[in-house]
Every structure is written in C-alpha cells, then in structure tokens.
Amino acid sequence: MTKVIGIDAYAVYVPRLYVDMANEWPVVRAPQMGEESPEKLRGKVISGVGVKKMAVPDGHEDSATMAAMAAKRLIDENGIDPSDIGILAIGTETTVDQSKSMAAYVLGMLEDHYGKSLPHVGTPQVQFACIGATYALEAAVNQFRAGENTRRYAIIIATDISKYPLRSAGEYTQGAGAVALLVCENPRLLELEPGVTGTVTRNERDFFRPNWSSTAVVDGKYSIDVYLDCIEGALSEYTSRRAAKRIAHDGHNGHNGRNGHDGRNGSNGAETTRSSIYGELDHLLFHVPFPRMAEYAAARVFSTLWESEPSLAGELHKVRASLENPDDRRELQRALMKSEAFRAEFSRRTEPSLELSREIGNVYSASLYLAFASLIEQAVKRGQELEGQRVLFCSYGSGASAKVFSGKVAPRWREVASRARFAEELRPVADGGRRVEIDVNEYERLHGHAEVERGHANGVAIIGPPRSVLPPRGEFVLARLGDAVTPKITDHGYRYYAFTG
Ligand SMILES: CC(C)(COP(=O)(O)OP(=O)(O)OC[C@H]1O[C@@H](n2cnc3c(N)ncnc32)[C@H](O)[C@@H]1OP(=O)(O)O)[C@@H](O)C(=O)NCCC(=O)NCCS
Known part of the structure; x- marks a missing residue:
C-alpha cells in the first residue's frame, strides 16, 4: 500500500x-x-x-x-x-x-x-x-x-x-x-x-536571469501566455490521470463516486452520483507572481473544467455565446472574469489564498506555498472547516515548466493552523x-x-553587504564576505553567516 x-x-x-x-x-x-x-x-x-x-x-x-x-x-x-x-x-x-x-x-x-x-x-x-x-x-x-x-x-x-x-x-x-x-x-x-x-516543460525565453545580472529579464505579456498554456497542459494530464484512477477504482469497488461538490452534499440522479473533477476541487491555488495573475489563471482553468461541471457549463456557454469571436481564448477569459459565476467561484476557491501575497509581493518559488499558508490562515480567521477538502496546486516556473498536483486537508490540520498568525506579523x-x-x-x-x-580573485576588491537599515536581532545574518587569497586560506567571495542574539 x-x-x-x-x-x-x-x-x-x-x-x-x-x-x-x-x-x-x-x-x-x-x-x-x-x-x-x-x-x-x-x-x-x-x-x-x-x-x-x-x-x-x-x-x-x-x-x-x-x-x-x-x-x-x-x-x-x-x-x-x-x-x-x-x-x-x-x-x-x-x-x-x-x-x-x-x-x-x-x-x-x-x-x-x-x-x-x-x-x-x-x-x-x-x-x-x-x-x-x-x-x-x-x-x-x-x-x-x-x-x-x-x-x-x-x-x-x-x-x-x-x-x-x-x-x-x-x-x-x-x-x-x-x-x-x-x-x-x-x-x-x-x-x-x-x-x-501533471507535468509540462517547454524550452522558453519568457523570463530568465543571465549569469551577469542581478535582475531578471522578462517579456511580461509573453510570460503570462506561456504560464497559462503550460498550466493548461499540466492540468490536462492531471485530469486524465484522475479520471483513469477513478475508472480503476470503480473497476475494483463497483461505482462509488463522491457525492456533491465537497463530499458533504447529497446528489440527484444516476449521472451525478459521481461529481466532476472541478466539483471535487475545493480550493484552487496558483503560482502568484502578482495577485491578478491568479485571476487570469483561474479564468483559463475554469473555462476548461466548467465544460464538464453540470452546474457551471451553462454559465460558460452563456459567456461564450455573447462573444464576437467565441473561439478566442483571451476574449473568453476576459469576459468570463467579469461574470457573476466566475466572481463567486473565484472568491470562494482562490481569493483567500492571495491575502499574504498582496502584502508581500512576488516571492518566486515560495509564492505557491505562500498561497497555501494564506488559505490556511484565512480559514482559521473565518472559522472555516477544511478537513477532507481537496486543494489543487498549480505550480509554474518560467523557462518554462508547470506541475499540477493535489492534496487533501488532513484531520489534524487545526493543530498546525492554530499557530497560524503570520498575517498579524505583517x-x-x-x-x-x-x-x-x-x-x-x-x-x-x-x-x-x-x-x-561582481568581484573576482584577480585583485578586484570585495564589496561587502550593504549597510543595514534595522540592526539585526535574533536572526541569521550575512556577517561578512571572505577576501583572502593566501597560501593558508582561499575564501575570496565565500559567505560567512552568523546568528545574532
Ligand atoms: C505583470 C506585468 C506584465 C504587468 O504589466 P503592465 O504593463 O504594467 O500592466 P498592464 O498595463 O497590463 O495593466 C495590468 C492591469 O491593470 C489594469 N489597470 C491599468 N491601469 C489601471 C488603473 N489605473 N486602475 C485599475 N486598473 C488598472 C489593466 O487594465 C490590467 O488589467 P486587465 O488585465 O484586467 O486589463 C508586469 O508587471 C511584468 O512584466 N511583471 C513581471 C513578469 C511576471 O510577473 N510575469 C508573470 C508570469 S511568471
């Protein structure tokens, strides 16, 4: 097992x-x-x-x-x-x-x-x-x-x-x-x-940082398109694998789908004893380079998953029917974002994950996990029960790769969440x-x-860390940069860290 x-x-x-x-x-x-x-x-x-x-x-x-x-x-x-x-x-x-x-x-x-x-x-x-x-x-x-x-x-x-x-x-x-x-x-x-x-990788130039640069080189609008396409590809593999697992599971146990969107509601009719994949996702979290990006990503993901979600397919078709070019993905996403159905679903399933990001900004590789922390903190604040709920993670890195995976909130989640007070520190x-x-x-x-x-061992002076604004207290610090090239020690450019009491 x-x-x-x-x-x-x-x-x-x-x-x-x-x-x-x-x-x-x-x-x-x-x-x-x-x-x-x-x-x-x-x-x-x-x-x-x-x-x-x-x-x-x-x-x-x-x-x-x-x-x-x-x-x-x-x-x-x-x-x-x-x-x-x-x-x-x-x-x-x-x-x-x-x-x-x-x-x-x-x-x-x-x-x-x-x-x-x-x-x-x-x-x-x-x-x-x-x-x-x-x-x-x-x-x-x-x-x-x-x-x-x-x-x-x-x-x-x-x-x-x-x-x-x-x-x-x-x-x-x-x-x-x-x-x-x-x-x-x-x-x-x-x-x-x-x-x-689900995993996708494409050799892309949407965002990179050359070895000589401390800042990233980015083609902003293009990076958004690559992000959306990669997430969509990874999501497609995720949904296929989920569907295949369900068939294998049904084969072993007889038809035994989950009832209702969150496992708590009853269902009506033979077809709906099994919910759609969207219906089984209680929270959808995205890589958040900036909070609006999560909205663009949700519009792309919802417009794919709602096709097979009985309670929302009608809304999607209504929005599509109102468009001049119904096959234009961008037009569909923009119109969908304005619809009442989208606003309601987004505010329930994604918005709580964006609170910390609005206060902190982009934390690159940490942003998806900051979204998870935000979801947990918001649930505690709102007195929400999360046990058994499914969280979908849509991870993306420029250059470019996406992974979509999921997890279920465990029965003891409150033991951990009760300490979640990070928003207060902010x-x-x-x-x-x-x-x-x-x-x-x-x-x-x-x-x-x-x-x-910028320095090197050929006589170029080491430029140390910049002057601190706040004197460090009770934290790890970059204490100094090595600058020796002698027969006894060579540490030119080595980073020495310390903990300040
Ligand atoms: C994200 C990024 C592309 C935004 O570019 P920008 O040229 O500054 O922003 P835009 O002109 O597209 O405006 C952004 C949004 O603000 C809206 N906006 C503009 N002015 C506004 C105002 N005064 N009030 C309210 N909204 C306003 C725009 O309408 C747009 O929203 P929409 O997409 O719903 O139409 C840019 O900040 C960037 O390159 N970031 C780094 C790369 C990145 O994070 N990529 C993400 C993938 S990893």
Whole structure:
C-alpha cells in the first residue's frame, strides 16, 4: 500500500522592511515612467496588478538567511529535533553561490544555532525559476514513498528575492520571502495525492536571469501566455490521470463516486452520483507572481473544467455565446472574469489564498506555498472547516515548466493552523506587527547594491553587504564576505553567516 506522505506544518519568513505602493513610490515613479499621474499608477499597481506592499531584504539578509529563518521557525514551532531531519532541500532562483548548494549553507547555520552536527542530511538545491521548490518537494515525497529517507522528516524551503530593474514594468511585482515545509508520513496538515501529478516543460525565453545580472529579464505579456498554456497542459494530464484512477477504482469497488461538490452534499440522479473533477476541487491555488495573475489563471482553468461541471457549463456557454469571436481564448477569459459565476467561484476557491501575497509581493518559488499558508490562515480567521477538502496546486516556473498536483486537508490540520498568525506579523510595528516602511531612497540604495558576485580573485576588491537599515536581532545574518587569497586560506567571495542574539 502507498504510504500517506504530505505536509505536516509550514513556516513563513518575510523581511521586516517594505515599500508601501500607496504612498511615496507612485509619486516618485509616475513622472519617471511616463504615467499620467501618481493616482493612475497607484490604481494600476494596487487594483490592476494586485500588490499593496512589497517586502525588501535588509542589508544583512539574502535568500540563504531567509531560508534559515523559515527553517528555524518551523523547527522551533513544531518542537522538531534537528537529528530527525533526513533531507533539507531548497528551491530557489536567486541562489547565493554559482556552485555550492544554498542548502549546505543553511544546514551550517542550523548546526551552529542548535549546537548539533548533522552530516547525514541530504542537501540539494533545485533551480527552475519559480517551480524549483515544487520539484524539490516532489523528489522528497518520492524518497519517502520509496523508503529512502530513513529519518522522520524532510524540510523543503522555497526562498527568493524577486528583483527587476528600477522603473521597469516588473518593478512593482518585486518582493522577498521564504516558506519552509515540513514533510513526513501521516502528516497533520495535508496529504498529497499519489499518481495524479501533471507535468509540462517547454524550452522558453519568457523570463530568465543571465549569469551577469542581478535582475531578471522578462517579456511580461509573453510570460503570462506561456504560464497559462503550460498550466493548461499540466492540468490536462492531471485530469486524465484522475479520471483513469477513478475508472480503476470503480473497476475494483463497483461505482462509488463522491457525492456533491465537497463530499458533504447529497446528489440527484444516476449521472451525478459521481461529481466532476472541478466539483471535487475545493480550493484552487496558483503560482502568484502578482495577485491578478491568479485571476487570469483561474479564468483559463475554469473555462476548461466548467465544460464538464453540470452546474457551471451553462454559465460558460452563456459567456461564450455573447462573444464576437467565441473561439478566442483571451476574449473568453476576459469576459468570463467579469461574470457573476466566475466572481463567486473565484472568491470562494482562490481569493483567500492571495491575502499574504498582496502584502508581500512576488516571492518566486515560495509564492505557491505562500498561497497555501494564506488559505490556511484565512480559514482559521473565518472559522472555516477544511478537513477532507481537496486543494489543487498549480505550480509554474518560467523557462518554462508547470506541475499540477493535489492534496487533501488532513484531520489534524487545526493543530498546525492554530499557530497560524503570520498575517498579524505583517502589520507595521506601530500596529503591533514587526514591519517597518522605508522611503524610496533607502529602497533604491538596497536595490542597487552591487554585491560580491561582481568581484573576482584577480585583485578586484570585495564589496561587502550593504549597510543595514534595522540592526539585526535574533536572526541569521550575512556577517561578512571572505577576501583572502593566501597560501593558508582561499575564501575570496565565500559567505560567512552568523546568528545574532
Ligand atoms: C505583470 C506585468 C506584465 C504587468 O504589466 P503592465 O504593463 O504594467 O500592466 P498592464 O498595463 O497590463 O495593466 C495590468 C492591469 O491593470 C489594469 N489597470 C491599468 N491601469 C489601471 C488603473 N489605473 N486602475 C485599475 N486598473 C488598472 C489593466 O487594465 C490590467 O488589467 P486587465 O488585465 O484586467 O486589463 C508586469 O508587471 C511584468 O512584466 N511583471 C513581471 C513578469 C511576471 O510577473 N510575469 C508573470 C508570469 S511568471
């Protein structure tokens, strides 16, 4: 029998500094970007793109410190003995070294902090734009299923700093943060479903970051199209595999479909004793480079799945009949997004997953898992029951690859969710949170700092981390960059991390 493997708990870490997109930023940028007025730019970013604030890493932070902070939280909040961790895998597209796995740096930080030597831990780093952590999660889950992870836990960390050139259309979709997932057998939070994952890969140029650049090169509108096409392809494989599994299951047990959309409602009529695949998906989560993207993706996914959903196919056909070009996918998606049926379904099944992203911005590989954290937090806040509900994950990474997979919320989910108070931390310090707003000057200073990657061992001076805005306290920091090339030690460019008390 296949083991039940999944997500036992999660922890989120986000830098304390942020830029508020409603304040000074649009005033400074509107003339620089040729926008009609600050109000227009503000409206576009907050309503059109969906971002209210973007998290900015302080001078002593990078993707590795954020990953270590998320892992530390996960370990402390769940009382984990670090010796029980067999795999510490990282998914990132903003790595700190061209060769060494960031996970080895993070393991070192945790070993120092907990005073334990953990040489048995496997520490891969998986890179594929925003889908890297999903590939890392899949590999770890399969190691458990194959009995290859002999320890109790795996920790998968998605960590990234989203960075585009200043004054570009990507600038207002930046952000930073890390999400750590605790994976084990018989998880308390989410049981991942085996044998249904859909995968698509296409060799694309929609978004990439050349070795010499600290900011991404992106063809914004094209990246949206590639995202939607890849998700649709992966979804198609997911639905076929789900359907095949159902037939195999029915063959063994006689017809025994799930009743109603969420397993709680009764059904009516022979045909509907089995619900549609859409009807079995209680929550649809997407990769969220910016919150509106989830809406575009939902429109594409709904327009595919509603065809075989008896209660919604009529709505879809009504929208299609109103179009000049009913076969134009974009036209259909745009019209569907405006329909009442879409608004109701979207607000129930996807909107709760976007709350954290609006407050943080793009966290690349962590964004899908931040959406999951957001769903859990919103359910606690609204007093909603999630047990037994199915969550669909639509993961995407530019370049390009998509994976669609699902899991069921486990009976003990509340044990984990009761600690979910991350949204409270996102308030400014004055409101009882831990965040501090910075002005555009300070943000540009941190954004523009040229790091050690520009140096090399042929006499070029090492440029250390930028000056911090907030003195670090109780956190992992990038303490210094090595600058020695001597017969005794060669560490030019090596990153030294420490924990500040
Ligand atoms: C996402 C991105 C393409 C947006 O580009 P843009 O040229 O700034 O934005 P647009 O002109 O398309 O406007 C975005 C939305 O805001 C709306 N909008 C514009 N001005 C507005 C205003 N004042 N008030 C409200 N909405 C407004 C637009 O109508 C549009 O919404 P719609 O798609 O429903 O029509 C750009 O930020 C980008 O390149 N980001 C990085 C790449 C990325 O994240 N890709 C995603 C796939 S991984």
